[in-house]
Amino acid sequence: MAVFDGDFWIQLVVLAAVGVFLLIMLWPTASTGRRLLRKWQVRDPSDAQVEDAIRYLKRRRLLYPWLYVTIGFVPMNGDDSTTQFLVVVLAGTLLAELLALRVPREGRRVASLAPRGLSDIAAKGVLISYPVVVLAMAVPLVIWEQWARLGWLALSVLVVAVIVWAAVARPAIGDEIVDLALRTRSVHVSAGLGAGMAGVLVHGLLGFVGILAWIAIANTKPMPAKTAP
Template sequence: MSDHVAAVVVFVCFGLLLLVLLWPTASNGKRLLKKWQVLDPTDAQVADAVRYLKQRRLLYPWLYPAIGFFTPLREGHWDILVTVLAGTLLAELLALRPPRAARRVASLTPRGLFDIAAKGVLVSYVVIVLAAAIHLAIYLRWDLVGWLALSAAVVGVITWAAVTRPATGDQDVDMALRTRSVHVSAGLGSAVAGVLVLFPWGFIGILAWIAMANTKPVTAKIDR
């Protein structure tokens, strides 16, 4: 029982360490917006970005111990991948019903998936997941196919929520952060698929995550 408690304490402490290391600041928010093509962001726009980051990272200290302790996902230490993916999912679901005090904005044109996300990111993600599923099926790893399907479902829900959630704050920031949510979740899903298949596909999945998370949106779509 003491080992059980010690393991929980270690997981919680590591989750809190993640929160401290990743705590959003104004400089983080400004850097995030510039990366996603919101040029010369104002203080109000930076505040929107910091709020977006806090909604996700405040979940990490609680998700990391829960996922790391209760999910039997291989022997490898890839709990951080799943933690970030789960944090993105919960944050997007919570954003479906924004606080009453939140500043609302309306878009003059309907939002579609391809208005938010790059087609290359979405197609690459689908190809990676299908390739991983075929590989696991060939080797009869149906247990891992189940985990792959679950991660794909999570990415699908995040994508749906990023497109349909009510708009809040500045419109340029709102669209940029929606794009970030879709691209980062697709990248995380690709990394999960790669790790499930193992070397060398795990390495390829991590590279896909980095590439997708740094794929810039089309300027016209953000400025619309």
């Protein structure tokens, strides 16, 4: 597409507008942060804990407009808005987790009494169901010889794997209980998004199963012991 083509600029404006609209609709507030923490088993969060949650959400949502503009011009073979939304959110989560790997110059550092592993952060059901869903979606893509879609599926698996690694490895900041809860959210939500991505790549009944898996995995709450310091 030529740089000065009229359709290019129209698409650019539309994608930027969608990203900005999504940013406005999803902009985190104190009530948003409080609901987030309660959902992830942090009871009666304090104002400082809510600030940690808001900072976590802002780090992701500020990336959405830029990602919509960038990814909007990448051919994904998904041909629907759901695929584009999933790619944007997955990419935003990935970038946010990678940025969080930096040791901050400022901020309330916390130290865990014991090293946290993936099994200490994520629910076993999530760790088992996500690869099962991916394999179930990969089989028909291989049978149908949908190699391009299989490639996008493999890329989404790689992205989810990096997000999960970064969620475990990033330095601890702020309140320890909140830090652990948000790490769990990163793992569960990214695995859910990965399952949803697998579903929209397959379409049909299996694709619907992938969407249901997205909802179930992303909303799987941790056991109370998971969020205990």
